[in-house]
Amino acid sequence: xxxxxxxxxxxxxxxxxxxxxxxxxxxxxxxxxxxxxxxxxxxxxxxxxxxxxxxxxxxxxxxxxxxxxxxxxxxxxxxxxxxxxxxxxxxxxxxxxxxxxxxxxxxxxxxxxxxxxxxxxxxxxxxxxxxxxxxxxxxxxxxxxxxxxxxxxxxxxxxxxxxxxxxxxxxxxxxxxxxxxxxxxxxxxxxxxxxxxxxxxxxxxxxxxxxxxxxxxxxxxxxxxxxxxxxxxxxxxxxxxxxxxxxxxxxxxxxxxxxxxxxxxxxxxxxxxxxxxxxxxxxxxxxxxxxxxxxxxxxxxxxxxxxxxxxxxxxxxxxxxxxxxxxxxxxxxxxxxxxxxxxxxxxxxxxxxxxxxxxxxxxxxxxxxxxxxxxxxxxxxxxxxxxxxxxxxxxxxxxxxxxxxxxxxxxxxxxxxxxxxxxxxxxxxxxxxxxxxxxxxxxxxxxxxxxxxxxxxxxxxxxxxxxxxxxxxxxxxxxxxxxxxxxxxxxxxxxxxxxxxxxxxx
Amino acid sequence: xxxxxxxxxxxxxxxxxxxxxxxxxxxxxxxxxxxxxxxxxxxxxxxxxxxxxxxxxxxxxxxxxxxxxxxxxxxxxxxxxxxxxxxxxxxxxxxxxxxxxxxxxxxxxxxxxxxxxxxxxxxxxxxxxxxxxxxxxxxxxxxxxxxxxxxxxxxxxxxxxxxxxxxxxxxxxxxxxxx
Numbered sequence: 065x066x067x068x069x070x071x072x073x074x075x076x077x078x079x080x081x082x083x084x085x086x087x088x089x090x091x092x093x094x095x096x097x098x099x100x101x102x103x104x105x106x107x108x109x110x111x112x113x114x115x116x117x118x119x120x121x122x123x124x125x126x127x128x129x130x131x132x133x134x135x136x137x138x139x140x141x142x143x144x145x146x147x148x149x150x151x152x153x154x155x156x157x158x159x160x161x162x163x164x165x166x167x168x169x170x171x172x173x174x175x176x177x178x179x180x181x182x183x184x185x186x187x188x189x190x191x192x193x194x195x196x197x198x199x200x201x202x203x204x205x206x207x208x209x210x211x212x213x214x215x216x217x218x219x220x221x222x223x224x225x226x227x228x229x230x231x232x233x234x235x236x237x238x239x240x241x242x243x244x245x246x247x248x249x250x251x252x253x254x255x256x257x258x259x260x261x262x263x264x265x266x267x268x269x270x271x272x273x274x275x276x277x278x279x280x281x282x283x284x285x286x287x288x289x290x291x292x293x294x295x296x297x298x299x300x301x302x303x304x305x306x307x308x309x310x311x312x313x314x315x316x317x318x319x320x321x322x323x324x325x326x327x328x329x330x331x332x333x334x335x336x337x338x339x340x341x342x343x344x345x346x347x348x349x350x351x352x353x354x355x356x357x358x359x360x361x362x363x364x365x366x367x368x369x370x371x372x373x374x375x376x377x378x379x380x381x382x383x384x385x386x387x388x389x390x391x392x393x394x395x396x397x398x399x400x401x402x403x404x405x406x407x408x409x410x411x412x413x414x415x416x417x418x419x420x421x422x423x424x425x426x427x428x429x430x431x432x433x434x435x436x437x438x439x440x441x442x443x444x445x446x447x448x449x450x451x452x453x454x455x456x457x458x459x460x461x462x463x464x465x466x467x468x469x470x471x472x473x474x475x476x477x478x479x480x481x482x483x484x485x486x487x488x489x490x491x492x493x494x495x496x497x498x499x500x501x502x503x504x505x506x507x508x509x510x511x512x513x514x515x516x517x518x519x520x521x522x523x524x525x526x527x528x529x530x531x532x533x534x535x536x537x538x539x540x541x542x543x544x545x546x547x548x549x550x551x552x553x554x555x556x557x558x559x560x561x562x563x564x565x566x567x568x569x570x
Numbered sequence: 571x572x573x574x575x576x577x578x579x580x581x582x583x584x585x586x587x588x589x590x591x592x593x594x595x596x597x598x599x600x601x602x603x604x605x606x607x608x609x610x611x612x613x614x615x616x617x618x619x620x621x622x623x624x625x626x627x628x629x630x631x632x633x634x635x636x637x638x639x640x641x642x643x644x645x646x647x648x649x650x651x652x653x654x655x656x657x658x659x660x661x662x663x664x665x666x667x668x669x670x671x672x673x674x675x676x677x678x679x680x681x682x683x684x685x686x687x688x689x690x691x692x693x694x695x696x697x698x699x700x701x702x703x704x705x706x707x708x709x710x711x712x713x714x715x716x717x718x719x720x721x722x723x724x725x726x727x728x729x730x731x732x733x734x735x736x737x738x739x740x741x742x743x744x745x746x747x748x749x
Contacts, residue, residue, distance in 0.1 A: 251671035
């Protein structure tokens with residue numbers, strides 16, 4: 065017979081009079097205020113009288129058409145909504161298409177076609193690769209193996225974690241990498257013996273992971289969506305294509321230089337209090353043993369992804385492979401994952417539409433600015449600031465502008481506004497378009513100042529090891545370091561590698 | 571016919587519910603140590619095993635504001651357990667093997683958190699049912715939301731009369747199907 069006793073902790077609760085607390089529904093004032101700020105900015109620009117034309121140095125007139133002005137209005141609306149997350153970022157993406165169609169900025173077929181542009185489908189394919197790696201556990205295996213290799217010295221643990229994070233971003237989106245590394249870093253930190261109290265080692269480990277995820281993500285087109293988006297604009301505006309290999313070829317030295325410089329940076333600013341974490345190696349071995357041998361799915365996933373990367377890279381060397389579209393090749397991996405049973409319908413349903421629609425909207429926004437002539441008009445107006453400046457100053461200013469923007473709004477949005485405009489300005493100053501795109505992509509990938517700049521920043525912040533103020537404070541020297549690396553790349557590294565830097569001015 | 575037997579006959583919630591006074595419910599100002607003690611007060615069987623695996627939490631205005639269960643308490647004791655990361659683009663990973671690394675530090679961490687307020691470990695309530703409603707509705711909600719306990723409201727919805735558990739519904743169904 066069951067025995068029952070009453071709760072001692074029911075502290076003065078009258079059992080007959082317990083109500084059900086009403087759900088607290090607070091009005092989100094911030095959301096509504098900035099929603100209307102966005103709409104207000106759009107209205108002011110959209111309904112304003114025609115704006116004056118811009119004239120280039122040769123006296124050629126660039127008229128801002130009503131559609132061009134409306135495109136600028138739409139960018140202000142989308143930018144405001146993105147910065148303050150008035151709506152889920154993907155819904156703001158949809159809004160970009162809807163406004164273009166309803167306000168006759170571009171025909172609906174053009175505005176919405178961009179939503180399934182090959183670049184967007186490429187992003188979809190790369191997100192699926194991230195999902196596969198997460199599901200089969202191959203990335204975890206790499207990360208755990210790293211612990212065994214680096215041993216117990218904290219300086220080496222920094223380096224090992226940074227290198228593995230950067231390596232993984234070559235194959236999958238940096239957000240997925242951060243989400244994979246985060247639990248591992250938490251576990252390493254648990255062994256550090258300070259509980260969850262913030263320490264220099266904790267700050268360095270988590271902030272470093274976020275910074276390095278950005279640095280690594282610039283190296284291949286799989287590391288982040290911004291790369292393929294920028295190349296999409298490049299192809300539309302310049303009429304040439306930058307291949308998968310070409311991007312990696314130029315970004316590899318810059319990205320890895322940044323990874324190792326960041327390691328030095330964190331060793332200086334956040335030198336770990338303890339030199340070693342005793343017992344870590346033994347546990348790492350146990351962890352690796354628990355993983356067991358490579359599974360069939362791990363092998364298949366690895367072969368498929370490496371096969372796709374090899375094919376995309378070979379396009380630069382084998383002329384017969386060049387006609388094949390990047391997105392179509394990448395999506396072959398998606399199809400194979402399902403054919404071989406590595407993924408199922410539930411995995412397809414789990415695709416993050418919020419993210420896909422964000423990129424789709426950014427793509428549509430960028431093409432809208434370009435096709436309506438708004439990007440050209442803006443560019444010619446900005447040209448005045450740089451007319452007498454050295455081309456290097458222009459490239460660095462543009463890179464710095466992207467660096468600031470990428471901290472405030474999604475980096476694809478920063479790319480969507482800055483790349484089309486910069487590509488128009490570039491020929492007037494004798495700058496090759498490649499250097500513009502690559503410099504913009506380097507800084508777009510590394511928002512070191514604000515947590516909202518990139519998902520890895522927010523993931524690292526979950527550790528409660530650092531405040532947003534600390535992140536900003538240490539982000540300043542890190543951003544200065546980044547600008548120095550961009551300068552070095554533009555002046556020295558890229559020219560040595562054969563990238564065209566300057567072209568004859570018109 | 572009493573309300574309880576009528577409820578049993580028609581398979582209504584009121585025939586199967588556990589009244590508030592017999593189900594653990596605690597003040598929101600308690601700390602976890604006191605809350606766990608209160609939960610352990612409810613025992614059953616020869617080994618004095620825990621009778622319930624969750625408790626309701628009531629605020630100073632006598633309003634039901636949430637609940638704590640074994641999972642929410644254990645998750646709250648160490649953030650490494652069942653880490654959920656917001657903003658991850660895509661599939662959520664699972665990391666059970668990492669227990670090898672943080673297993674040792676768990677007891678150190680949990681000691682410190684045991685004094686925290688019970689609100690730190692609270693999770694939202696599942697959808698409530700009314701006492702005159704069919705127990706099948708309660709069962710449907712449980713199976714859909716993967717829940718085992720639902721709050722039960724009086725017919726006019728003005729106050730909470732108790733809870734209905736999956737165990738009682740299960741026993742009632744088995745009793746009828748097995749005749």
